[in-house]
Structure formats: structure tokens, C-alpha cells
Amino acid sequence: MKHATLPISPTQFAPSKAVTRTHCPFCAFQCGITIESRDGAYLVAGDPTFPVNNGQLCIKGFNAGELLTRRDRITSPLKRTSNGGFESILWETALNEIAARWTSIRERHGANANACYGSGSLTNEKAYLLGKFARLALRTANIDYNGRYCMSSAAAAQNKAFGIDRGMPFPIADLPGASAVLLWGSNLADTLPPAMQYFDALRSAGGKLIVVDPRKTDTARAAAIHLQLTPGSDLALANGLLHLAVEEQLVDLDYIVRRTSGFDAVRATVSQYVPAIVERITGIAEPMMRKVVRLMADGRTMLLSGRGPEQQSKGVDSVLAMINLMLALGKCGMPNSGYGTLTGQGNGQGGREHGQKCDQLPGYRSIENELHRREIAAIWQVDAAQIPRKGLPTVQLLNALGSEVKSLLVMGSNLAVASADSTNVTEKLKSLEMLVVCDSFMNETAALADYILPTMQWAEEEGTLTNFEGRVLRRRVAAAAPPGVLSDLTILGELAKRLGASGFDFDGPADVFNELRRCTAGAIADYSSIDYLSIDDANGIPWPCNVDAPKGTPRMFLERFAHPDGKALFHAVEHRDAGEMPDEEYPLYFTTGRLKQHYNSGAQTRRISALEKAQPIPRLQIHPRLAQRLDLSIDARVIVQSRRGEVEFAVEVTSDMREDTVFAPFHWGGKSAANTLTNPSTDPTSDMPEFKLCAVRMKPDIIMNEPGVAKHA
Ligand SMILES: Nc1nc2c(c(=O)[nH]1)N[C@H]1C(S)=C(S)[C@@H](COP(=O)(O)OP(=O)(O)OC[C@H]3O[C@@H](n4cnc5c(=O)[nH]c(N)nc54)[C@H](O)[C@@H]3O)O[C@H]1N2
Numbered sequence: 001m002k003h004a005t006l007p008i009s010p011t012q013f014a015p016s017k018a019v020t021r022t023h024c025p026f027c028a029f030q031c032g033i034t035i036e037s038r039d040g041a042y043l044v045a046g047d048p049t050f051p052v053n054n055g056q057l058c059i060k061g062f063n064a065g066e067l068l069t070r071r072d073r074i075t076s077p078l079k080r081t082s083n084g085g086f087e088s089i090l091w092e093t094a095l096n097e098i099a100a101r102w103t104s105i106r107e108r109h110g111a112n113a114n115a116c117y118g119s120g121s122l123t124n125e126k127a128y129l130l131g132k133f134a135r136l137a138l139r140t141a142n143i144d145y146n147g148r149y150c151m152s153s154a155a156a157a158q159n160k161a162f163g164i165d166r167g168m169p170f171p172i173a174d175l176p177g178a179s180a181v182l183l184w185g186s187n188l189a190d191t192l193p194p195a196m197q198y199f200d201a202l203r204s205a206g207g208k209l210i211v212v213d214p215r216k217t218d219t220a221r222a223a224a225i226h227l228q229l230t231p232g233s234d235l236a237l238a239n240g241l242l243h244l245a246v247e248e249q250l251v252d253l254d255y256i257v258r259r260t261s262g263f264d265a266v267r268a269t270v271s272q273y274v275p276a277i278v279e280r281i282t283g284i285a286e287p288m289m290r291k292v293v294r295l296m297a298d299g300r301t302m303l304l305s306g307r308g309p310e311q312q313s314k315g316v317d318s319v320l321a322m323i324n325l326m327l328a329l330g331k332c333g334m335p336n337s338g339y340g341t342l343t344g345q346g347n348g349q350g351g352r353e354h355g356q357k358c359d360q361l362p363g364y365r366s367i368e369n370e371l372h373r374r375e376i377a378a379i380w381q382v383d384a385a386q387i388p389r390k391g392l393p394t395v396q397l398l399n400a401l402g403s404e405v406k407s408l409l410v411m412g413s414n415l416a417v418a419s420a421d422s423t424n425v426t427e428k429l430k431s432l433e434m435l436v437v438c439d440s441f442m443n444e445t446a447a448l449a450d451y452i453l454p455t456m457q458w459a460e461e462e463g464t465l466t467n468f469e470g471r472v473l474r475r476r477v478a479a480a481a482p483p484g485v486l487s488d489l490t491i492l493g494e495l496a497k498r499l500g501a502s503g504f505d506f507d508g509p510a511d512v513f514n515e516l517r518r519c520t521a522g523a524i525a526d527y528s529s530i531d532y533l534s535i536d537d538a539n540g541i542p543w544p545c546n547v548d549a550p551k552g553t554p555r556m557f558l559e560r561f562a563h564p565d566g567k568a569l570f571h572a573v574e575h576r577d578a579g580e581m582p583d584e585e586y587p588l589y590f591t592t593g594r595l596k597q598h599y600n601s602g603a604q605t606r607r608i609s610a611l612e613k614a615q616p617i618p619r620l621q622i623h624p625r626l627a628q629r630l631d632l633s634i635d636a637r638v639i640v641q642s643r644r645g646e647v648e649f650a651v652e653v654t655s656d657m658r659e660d661t662v663f664a665p666f667h668w669g670g671k672s673a674a675n676t677l678t679n680p681s682t683d684p685t686s687d688m689p690e691f692k693l694c695a696v697r698m699k700p701d702i703i704m705n706e707p708g709v710a711k712h713a
Pocket residue numbers: 027028150184185186187188190191192212213214215217230231232233234306307308309343344345346591592593594595596597598599600601692693
């Protein structure tokens with residue numbers, strides 16, 4: 001079968017206008033863009049009419065059009081050959097063979113031996129359909145997704161404290177109305193650059209920005225106060241700030257009584273976090289802590305967290321400690337105030353709501369809740385008993401590859417680069433009976449696959465995504481897909497058919513959205529009144545959107561939180577060390593994160609010439625005194641070792657670093673893959689791996705001034 005005979009409607013996927021309004025393919029800011037096709041290229045500009053970015057874009061967005069004309073696009077299904085290369089095969093052959101091998105694995109090892117892996121890059125419709133596909137077509141419990149690496153800690157903490165997880169409970173436009181904003185472990189000057197306009201407005205209105213980050217980032221430089229804390233000490237700092245709030249009688253007792261429960265236990269816990277102890281753990285001096293807590297207690301204040309404190313083995317408790325602080329100060333649910341997390345991936349919000357998580361059904365329902373199972377089973381027209389139970393979360397799933405799990409379908413992630421202890425993950429991927437990757441491009445994970453199924457990308461198909469404010473947006477078609485590629489939705493439908501499953505015949509993305517919408521009615525993430533065609537006119541609709549809130553809900557918690565009694569819950573949490581701490585053998589903290597020019601595993605941005613030219617290689621950021629101690633010059637290359645492996649980096653000497661900490665971006669694979677070093681120990685609640693903290697060494701006798709040439713210092 002050629003792709004033309006598969007059920008895709010050409011009109012649905014053809015761009016209708018010369019200039020199309022749509023959204024950027026990358027981060028959760030989901031900037032409004034316009035795409036114009038001119039002389040064989042696609043020109044991207046900021047859409048001044050879209051109210052979130054107001055016409056601004058970052059360098060990644062401006063250059064995203066190049067992805068649509070890349071010559072290295074995969075345009076036919078590829079199958080691994082016996083000599084380790086790939087051969088092109090027909091769609092019909094690929095789909096039949098994959099389905100037959102899944103069936104054989106299921107017969108030999110049981111249904112849970114087949115697994116799926118999704119992504120916060122997928123549209124809501126894809127995330128939803130992948131979850132349904134795993135449960136009903138493959139009949140496996142084992143599906144998880146890369147949001148596990150991203151939003152899982154903040155999501156778990158918000159669910160515990162507020163009973164709901166919508167990244168930011170208010171629109172970003174509320175920010176300049178605050179008197180102070182505490183940005184905790186986010187470098188949004190590089191990671192959500194158009195957000196800086198709101199901080200500029202905050203400053204102009206007299207508001208203060210406070211940044212908590214072990215590095216002096218561009219975001220920290222824009223702040224009135226920068227707390228350059230010891231990596232991994234966030235929880236102690238948050239408890240220490242609350243200790244001072246109690247001591248200085250800054251807590252809002254009336255709010256605490258009316259709107260929360262559980263404060264007494266938290267007050268007892270933080271009584272131990274006296275300034276001297278907190279100062280020793282965090283490196284932040286007591287007067288500075290007092291200054292910050294007074295600023296945060298006074299007026300309208302917000303605390304927004306990023307991946308810094310979240311991507312740790314205590315990420316959930318660290319976020320809970322921040323929420324405790326904001327609840328005690330009486331801020332959550334108040335105007336221009338409260339706690340929020342800055343969601344990362346393009347659909348990092350919607351991607352965590354519609355059933356691609358191992359414990360979840362659509363609408364943020366729980367797969368272990370009998371009522372939720374029955375509700376979804378009724379829409380799926382199956383018996384509730386047919387829906388599998390909870391499966392393995394990512395790190396456990398990846399560790400089971402090759403043993404309990406024999407096949408993996410990957411849609412929208414470059415696991416071999418993005419996972420902690422990536423050498424181990426690569427070995428696990430190699431040990432599978434069958435790895436299937438759906439992607440538009442070759443990447444380090446696809447290179448290990450048995451089958452690669454080429455997919456349409458962002459501007460070639462439509463669908464909905466939910467931005468960091470919970471605003472459901474519509475992505476539009478602006479470019480024709482090359483012949484030979486299919487939509488992920490079509491691929492799932494065709495594979496489901498071959499597995500004998502029904503319920504996968506859809507007439508395009510809007511049709512899938514309408515089923516998703518029904519599945520969310522009455523659930524936590526309620527999309528039931530969002531009309532697909534009205535999304536554009538409204539410039540996006542924030543959920544919950546239902547009969548009670550037909551225009552959506554820009555601001556949450558104004559009257560009640562989402563727990564049954566309407567109250568927010570305090571959680572008493574204790575500071576603890578990271579899974580691995582610096583010691584004599586490995587004396588330095590190693591932390592990781594992002595550069596402005598590259599996106600995540602780099603699979604897309606390393607292909608865009610302007611971005612590649614601006615940041616061609618990963619550099620290890622180190623403090624000048626550390627460089628001097630190790631006799632490293634600016635152009636030096638260095639080998640960095642952790643207990644899990646070693647990598648080679650070029651060196652960037654910068655006083656933005658602490659002397660005890662080195663930083664590298666994780667956007668590259670191969671010999672400079674930061675994740676070769678990172679520690680896969682996970683948070684016990686969220687299963688988030690510890691990307692932000694492990695111990696490394698750079699021994700003088702392995703410093704290299706030329707690649708491959710060792711020099712004794
Ligand atoms: N340019 C660019 N933008 C992106 C992305 C990208 O890859 N590139 N990805 C998108 C995605 S998926 C995400 S999740 C977001 C992430 O957005 P951010 O959270 O802003 O990004 P990171 O660089 O991962 O981490 C933020 C900061 O955490 C700091 N940090 C490290 N250790 C600690 C610690 O122990 N405590 C504290 N408080 N801070 C610490 C780092 O120094 C870093 O500056 O960005 C989104 N936007």
C-alpha cells in the first residue's frame with residue numbers, strides 16, 4: 001500500500017493561505033507565529049495579534065521554518081538490515097511486520113512485554129490516541145512519556161497541595177501586577193525568552209524579581225536579588241524562609257484557617273530550620289533570607305518554579321516546601337499572586353493530561369480509580385476490565401527493556417540523549433526484540449531502531465496543544481508534507497487495525513479532539529465545552545472549560561482549591577541530600593540545563609543552520625579559580641568523569657559559576673552527552689530522575705588541550 005491509499009484526507013493537510021497563523025513547534029510558551037512560503041523557503045515571524053508573546057519570538061522560533069525544507073527528512077519507512085544499516089520498505093510491509101511482531105511478542109511474553117513511549121511534543125490528540133492505542137490495541141499497561149523527565153515533580157506537588165495540576169493557575173499577563181516575583185530555578189531569559197517582556201513590565205511598575213539559581217544566568221542578571229545557592233539545597237531554603245516568616249509573624253493566620261489545612265505539622269517541621277543551619281546547607285546568608293521573605297510576604301507576590309529544583313530526587317518535596325511558603329503567606333488564589341510552575345515542552349501541559357502517563361486515563365483521570373475506568377470504558381465501548389492497570393514509570397520501564405519488556409514504540413522523544421545515565425539506556429534500547437521510532441528525522445534513538453516510521457511535523461498537520469497557562473491552542477497547517485510521510489494519528493490507526501482493535505477510525509484531528517473532549521467531561525482537566533473551531537477566535541481557551549465555565553478558566557483557586565473540602569493542603573517536608581553528593585573521589589557538583597539556541601535533545605535544533613552556527617558544540621561552564629586550579633585555558637578540552645561514565649567537553653571559563661559546580665547543556669549526544677554522567681536515582685513520588693545534580697571529577701592528568709592528547713598539569 002502506498003501512503004496515498006491510507007486514510008488521510010489531502011484537503012485537511014493542505015495549507016490554505018499564503019500566510020498562516022499558527023504556533024511555534026518548540027516550547028510551552030507556544031508563541032503565535034506567522035508562516036509564509038516564499039521562494040521554496042518558509043519564513044517565520046512573530047504574530048503581533050497573539051496576546052501571549054505579543055509578536056516576540058526567540059531565535060529558535062524565528063529559524064524553525066528550516067525544519068520544513070530539510071533534505072535529510074526521512075520520507076519512507078526504514079527497516080534495519082542485517083549489516084546494521086537501513087533499507088526503505090513500503091508502508092504496508094512496515095505496518096504489517098510491526099503488528100505481526102507485536103502479536104508474536106504478546107503470545108510469547110504477555111501483553112505487557114510491548115510498551116509505548118510518548119511525549120510532551122505530541123498534540124493533545126496524539127497523546128490521547130497513543131494512550132488509547134497502548135491500552136486497547138496493544139493491551140499493555142506499559143506506556144509512559146518524556147514529561148516524566150520534565151513536569152512530573154511539579155505536577156505531583158500541585159496535585160497533592162491543590163488537588164489539581166495546571167502549571168500556572170493564572171495567565172502570564174497577571175505578572176506585572178505583582179509586587180515581587182520569585183523565580184525558583186528557571187532560566188527563562190534563555191528558555192522562555194519572550195516571557196522577559198512581562199518581567200520588564202514588572203520592573204517598570206516597581207515590582208521586584210528574585211532569582212534562585214546556583215548559576216548567575218541571564219535571568220539572574222535581570223533580577224533585583226539573586227540567591228546563588230548550593231545545588232540541591234532548595235528544600236532547606238524554602239523551609240528556612242518559612243521558619244523566618246513564622247518567626248517574624250508574617251504568616252497570614254486568617255487565610256490559613258479559611259483556605260488550608262495541615263499547617264500545624266509544617267510549623268513544627270520548619271521550627272528546626274533555624275537560619276544558622278539553613279545558611280550552612282544553602283550558602284545563603286541570614287540577612288538575605290530575611291530580606292527575601294519580607295518582600296514575599298508584603299503585597300501581591302508570585303513564586304514560579306522551573307526545572308532547577310524539580311529535576312531532583314527530592315523534587316516533589318522541594319516544590320511542596322515552596323507551596324507551603326506561599327500558602328502560609330496567604331498568596332495562592334489571590335489576585336496577581338500564588339504559586340505556578342513554568343511548563344517546558346510545547347504541549348507539556350496537555351501531554352500530561354490525556355492518558356499517556358503510566359497511571360492515567362484521559363482528563364487527568366486515574367487508571368486505578370474504578371469510577372474513572374468505567375467512565376472511559378463507556379466512551380471507548382469496552383468492558384472496564386479490559387483496560388489494563390497502572391504500568392511502569394519511565395526509569396523503571398527503561399530498566400525493564402530487554403527483560404520483562406521486549407518492544408518499545410517511541411513517538412516524540414530522543415531517549416538515548418535525554419535520559420539520565422544514557423549509556424545504560426542506550427544498552428537497554430539495543431537489547432530489545434523490536435524498537436519502533438516514529439519521527440521526521442534520524443536521531444540517536446532512531447539510529448537504534450528496527451523500524452523508523454516517518455511522520456509529518458508540526459506545520460504539516462493540525463491539532464491542539466495546551467500552553468503553560470493551560471490555554472488550549474490550535475496548531476494550523478502551513479506547509480505541505482513531503483510524499484511518503486504519514487501523520488502519527490494515521491500510523492496509530494493503521495497499526496490498531498492490524499492488531500484487530502476497533503475504535504481507531506477517525507476523520508482527522510478534530511474528530512479525535514471531539515472524542516478526547518467527551519472523555520474529559522466531569523474530569524479534572526475538563527475540555528468538554530471547548531469547540532475546536534472556536535479556539536482560534538478566542539486566541540486559545542484555558543481549561544477547565546465546561547457547562548459551568550463555557551469560556552474557560554483563566555484564573556483558578558479564587559474561591560476554592562480542587563480538594564473535596566475546597567481547601568489547600570500543607571505537607572510537612574524535610575530537607576535531605578541528593579542521591580549522590582560530592583566526595584573525595586568525585587568532588588564537584590555537576591548540573592545540566594539549556595542554552596538559548598538549542599532545544600532539548602537537539603534532534604531538531606542541531607539541524608537548523610543558524611542555531612548550529614551560534615552554538616556548534618557543548619561547553620562545560622567552570623569558574624575561573626577552578627580553571628586555574630586545574631590549569632585549564634579558555635580553549636582547553638576536558639574529560640569529566642562520574643561513577644557512570646566519562647565525556648569530553650570544550651571549556652567555557654565564566655565567573656557566573658560557583659567554584660564547586662560545573663554546568664553542561666544536554667543538547668548533544670555522542671562523546672559530549674551530558675547524560676552519560678547524570679544519576680538516574682529518582683524521586684519516590686514523581687519518578688523524576690536527578691538531572692540537576694550528580695558528583696563528578698576532572699583529574700589534572702586527564703585534562704586534554706587537544707582532543708585525544710593528554711597533558712599533565
Ligand atoms: N532554549 C531552550 N528553551 C527551552 C528548552 C530548551 O531545550 N532550550 N526546553 C523547554 C523545556 S522542555 C523545559 S522543561 C524548559 C526548562 O526551562 P528551565 O527550567 O528554565 O531550564 P533548565 O536550564 O533546565 O534549568 C533552569 C536552571 O536550573 C538551574 N539549577 C541547576 N541546579 C539547580 C538547583 O539545585 N537548584 C536551583 N534552584 N536551580 C538549579 C540551572 O542553573 C538552570 O539555570 O525550557 C523549555 N524551553
